[in-house]
Amino acid sequence: xxxxxxxxxxxxxxxxxxxxxxxxxxxxxxxxxxxxxxxxxxxxxxxxxxxxxxxxxxxxxxxxxxxxxxxxxxxxxxxxxxxxxxxxxxxxxxxxxxxxxxxxxxxxxxxxxxxxxxxxxxxxxxxxxxxxxxxxxxxxxxxxxxxxxxxxxxxxxxxxxxxxxxxxxxxxxxxxxxxxxxxxxxxxxxxxxxxxxxxxxxxxxxxxxxxxxxxxxxxxxxxxxxxxxxxxxxxxxxxxxxxxxxxxxxxxxxxxxxxxxxxxxxxxxxxxxxxxxxxxxxxxxxxxxxxxxxxxxxxxxxxxxxxxxxxxxxxxx
Numbered sequence: 001x002x003x004x005x006x007x008x009x010x011x012x013x014x015x016x017x018x019x020x021x022x023x024x025x026x027x028x029x030x031x032x033x034x035x036x037x038x039x040x041x042x043x044x045x046x047x048x049x050x051x052x053x054x055x056x057x058x059x060x061x062x063x064x065x066x067x068x069x070x071x072x073x074x075x076x077x078x079x080x081x082x083x084x085x086x087x088x089x090x091x092x093x094x095x096x097x098x099x100x101x102x103x104x105x106x107x108x109x110x111x112x113x114x115x116x117x118x119x120x121x122x123x124x125x126x127x128x129x130x131x132x133x134x135x136x137x138x139x140x141x142x143x144x145x146x147x148x149x150x151x152x153x154x155x156x157x158x159x160x161x162x163x164x165x166x167x168x169x170x171x172x173x174x175x176x177x178x179x180x181x182x183x184x185x186x187x188x189x190x191x192x193x194x195x196x197x198x199x200x201x202x203x204x205x206x207x208x209x210x211x212x213x214x215x216x217x218x219x220x221x222x223x224x225x226x227x228x229x230x231x232x233x234x235x236x237x238x239x240x241x242x243x244x245x246x247x248x249x250x251x252x253x254x255x256x257x258x259x260x261x262x263x264x265x266x267x268x269x270x271x272x273x274x275x276x277x278x279x280x281x282x283x284x285x286x287x288x289x290x291x292x293x294x295x296x297x298x299x300x301x302x303x304x305x306x307x308x309x310x311x312x313x314x315x316x317x
Contacts, residue, residue, distance in 0.1 A: 098270050251273045
């Protein structure tokens with residue numbers, strides 16, 4: 001029966017292996033960027049901190065829950081990395097995950113499309129309800145799940161192929177061809193704000209693109225297989241300020257049609273692009289707990305927990 005996670009999309013073949021939405025770096029997060037300085041958030045409002053970008057602008061308080069995570073625990077062997085995490089991922093909103101290095105942000109992100117399954121000796125407990133089904137259920141079709149919940153990694157990872165073949169990779173696995181293939185490749189590049197820059201060199205190597213262009217190419221590759229949710233693990237951390245701005249603008253545009261979850265160490269970036277924010281902490285007494293979750297403006301201006309206030313104000317991190 002085709003329900004929830006196991007329901008195919010329109011241009012998907014049956015029994016497809018990993019698609020362009022999830023192919024990439026599947027290594028476990030080793031310390032999750034140690035010794036990274038936290039960018040200090042000022043005492044002003046988020047809008048003032050980030051040059052006028054106001055997280056309230058696109059906030060939808062009545063947005064439906066796309067993924068409902070309840071009592072999630074995750075283990076690397078005997079080490080518990082996430083403890084009793086519960087939060088809703090709101091539809092067509094950007095949820096930012098913040099917290100110090102090693103707090104479990106990236107680990108949590110990878111649980112949402114089961115990328116952690118690729119790491120030996122890991123275990124997941126709890127529920128993440130997506131389209132009426134538990135993502136963590138043994139009966140979940142993980143290949144289809146990763147198509148519907150795509151991922152973009154910290155560093156751009158284009159395949160050593162042409163620009164066109166990078167975008168077409170997952171589509172060809174799904175047996176998409178001919179005019180439809182070309183139309184989807186073009187539309188994906190348009191949606192990733194890259195078409196005008198590459199339309200005259202689609203057959204050249206993707207490795208010749210700049211870092212920012214490569215990251216937008218990876219976003220286009222994920223979009224090509226029509227995901228419902230897009231996970232982004234620090235997508236701009238390896239980019240220069242101009243390329244970072246383009247990625248942030250793109251995230252805002254994509255949130256009109258996609259549900260987005262982004263991990264970031266940059267407080268200003270969280271305030272610029274997200275409507276909701278979750279703060280994780282990794283001190284020994286917390287062991288990867290979600291300390292606070294809510295609308296971004298509330299997290300930054302009216303934190304309910306002192307730990308959250310201290311982190312977003314730059315007192316520790």
